Amino acid sequence: MYYVSIRINENSNFMNTQIENNLYKTADLPCASALALFCPIRTLEKNGSAKVFFVFEKTKELEDVERKFWNKELRVDPLEFSNQMKSLKTRIYES
Numbered sequence: 001m002y003y004v005s006i007r008i009n010e011n012s013n014f015m016n017t018q019i020e021n022n023l024y025k026t027a028d029l030p031c032a033s034a035l036a037l038f039c040p041i042r043t044l045e046k047n048g049s050a051k052v053f054f055v056f057e058k059t060k061e062l063e064d065v066e067r068k069f070w071n072k073e074l075r076v077d078p079l080e081f082s083n084q085m086k087s088l089k090t091r092i093y094e095s
Contacts, residue, residue, distance in 0.1 A: 024062055025053040031069055033085040037076055038065045041088075044095050052092050 025045065026032050032041070032054035039062045045053040056062055068074035 022058045024056045024058045024066070026056075027051050027053050029085060029088060031066070033081060033088055034069045034074055034076060035062060035065055036084050036088065037080060038062070041091075044091060046095065052095070054088065 023042070024035075026035070035056055036054070039056050039059065042055045042057055045055055047053070065074065
């Protein structure tokens, strides 16, 4: 099995992330894809614009995965990551 370290765009930031009442919301597709490999998505939320937020329950595991993602330390199977991203894109267009 091969693993890849996820490198995020240097222009990415936390502007697309919100934390509310033990819920973690992100509109960042690569981040949501990585998180969804380890933690289930509770729901998708659309606001008035075209932006979609992926909503997760805020847990210690989610915080660890998020920290590793943003610090470029997260290692995942590249095929699983790609498939997860495709799956999330499908969910966006179905909602």
